[in-house]
Amino acid sequence: MSNPPSPALLATLMDRLGPRGFTTEPADLAPWLTDWRRLYRGRAAAMLSPAGVEEVSDIVRLCAREGVALVPQGGNSSMAGGATPDATGEALLLSMRRMNRLRSISADANVAVAEAGLILAHLHDAAAEVGRRFPLTLGARGSATIGGLVSTNAGGTQVLRFGTMRGLVEGIEAVLPDGSVFNGLASLKKDNRGYDIRQLLIGAEGTLGIVTAASLKLVPAIGSRSVAWVGLESPRKALALLRLLDNAVGDAVESFELVPREALDLVLRHVAGTRAPLEGGHDWHVLIEAVAPMVAPDPEKELGRALRAALKIGVAEDAVVAASEAQAEAFWRIRDSISEAEKKDGPAAKHDLSVEVAAMPDFMVEAASAVEARFPGTRPFAFGHLGDGNVHFNVRAPLDADEAWLGGEAPAVTAFVHDLITAAGGSISAEHGIGQMRLAELARLGDPTRLAAMRAIKNALDPKNIMNPGKLVPPLDAAQESLA
Numbered sequence: 001m002s003n004p005p006s007p008a009l010l011a012t013l014m015d016r017l018g019p020r021g022f023t024t025e026p027a028d029l030a031p032w033l034t035d036w037r038r039l040y041r042g043r044a045a046a047m048l049s050p051a052g053v054e055e056v057s058d059i060v061r062l063c064a065r066e067g068v069a070l071v072p073q074g075g076n077s078s079m080a081g082g083a084t085p086d087a088t089g090e091a092l093l094l095s096m097r098r099m100n101r102l103r104s105i106s107a108d109a110n111v112a113v114a115e116a117g118l119i120l121a122h123l124h125d126a127a128a129e130v131g132r133r134f135p136l137t138l139g140a141r142g143s144a145t146i147g148g149l150v151s152t153n154a155g156g157t158q159v160l161r162f163g164t165m166r167g168l169v170e171g172i173e174a175v176l177p178d179g180s181v182f183n184g185l186a187s188l189k190k191d192n193r194g195y196d197i198r199q200l201l202i203g204a205e206g207t208l209g210i211v212t213a214a215s216l217k218l219v220p221a222i223g224s225r226s227v228a229w230v231g232l233e234s235p236r237k238a239l240a241l242l243r244l245l246d247n248a249v250g251d252a253v254e255s256f257e258l259v260p261r262e263a264l265d266l267v268l269r270h271v272a273g274t275r276a277p278l279e280g281g282h283d284w285h286v287l288i289e290a291v292a293p294m295v296a297p298d299p300e301k302e303l304g305r306a307l308r309a310a311l312k313i314g315v316a317e318d319a320v321v322a323a324s325e326a327q328a329e330a331f332w333r334i335r336d337s338i339s340e341a342e343k344k345d346g347p348a349a350k351h352d353l354s355v356e357v358a359a360m361p362d363f364m365v366e367a368a369s370a371v372e373a374r375f376p377g378t379r380p381f382a383f384g385h386l387g388d389g390n391v392h393f394n395v396r397a398p399l400d401a402d403e404a405w406l407g408g409e410a411p412a413v414t415a416f417v418h419d420l421i422t423a424a425g426g427s428i429s430a431e432h433g434i435g436q437m438r439l440a441e442l443a444r445l446g447d448p449t450r451l452a453a454m455r456a457i458k459n460a461l462d463p464k465n466i467m468n469p470g471k472l473v474p475p476l477d478a479a480q481e482s483l484a
């Protein structure tokens, strides 16, 4: 159990951080006390905005001494309530947004060292300026920060080729729960000096320390790209198309995003200036991006040829390859707006599922039928990263339902969906994390051996449980605690 900060601690922090780094003004805090979907609302005794790693270290050391909880936050774009404090008002919100420097970037070394508060889109721009690219991207790139992306092991729409953050982080600097600074920024390709603390911090959602900077892998800039929108009959056909592209276009395929009819309709209804890429109606679509580095052959020719073959053998129903960059961007805008359009449309129970890639097409179709049968009127639809075996299997409320549905039927829907994915050997959190949203479900469905190992690690590094408490690591329940 953590403690509220004493007046003396608050005064010391105010003194140490100065007016730019410390506030208790309700108006300053308000926007950061709720998540972007406004599902969670918390309170905090103050918001701290350190300017450098030494300040973070001092903050953590002082808080550790008094057992005061810290909730780190970057762009506040968590999909799981991972950056929202609880309602007690005892925690301190630790905003990393001021630490937004790009410490270095080297095209020769293919590495950028970015502070936690740097916004992803700014890293993209900086890499482009030196003729390189940071390949991970997602719809929230204009607000998501490096620290949050590292801490949630973010995925996004380009994972197919370059992997999640875990594969792109080469080094980490972090402040551990006692205030000590772990300097693991060196991007060593090989390093066998024991447990990989960097990998432990990636995806830890701030529960094991505060990531203050990361060394990030850069890849060659895009020479040319080809973006296509394909209509098809089923997720099975979509996966067949991906396998066809593997052979015909190979590594060049960087994105393969599944978009059901419902998701396209939502975007067309709610996002101004969008239009359907194909004339006819299709139950399913995929958005494909093939990329070639500067020197490689033209991806448009390869992708066009492969899609013609797919049409001929009936894997695809229709396809259009973007004729210009503007059209390619318009296709991507549809894909990147699905989440926003869904939010505007009304309440939905959101699920971030993964299963073995080959099993996903059948899983998603069968699970949708099962949900419709068990919860009449609900409207499941799944979209996203089929090539990674990860879809957002979101279930929209019945047409006549309002926000109250989220506290009513939705938890039962979620439990039902999570039972299905668990039975299929998959994961209830593919890329969005556990946060507070899925904590009880992880406790209910997580493998006990894994949960025990997680608790042991958490307890060893953060015995006072001050680092983002109430997130990611399910506490032992009272009954288990008395046995322990």
Ligand code: 2HG
Pocket: 079, 139, 156, 336, 338, 339, 340, 350, 351, 384, 392, 394
């Ligand atoms: C995406 O893939 C994001 O668009 C958001 O991960 C998914 O809103 C969602 O469920």
Ligand code: ZN
Pocket: 156, 384, 385, 392, 431
């Ligand atoms: Zn996603």
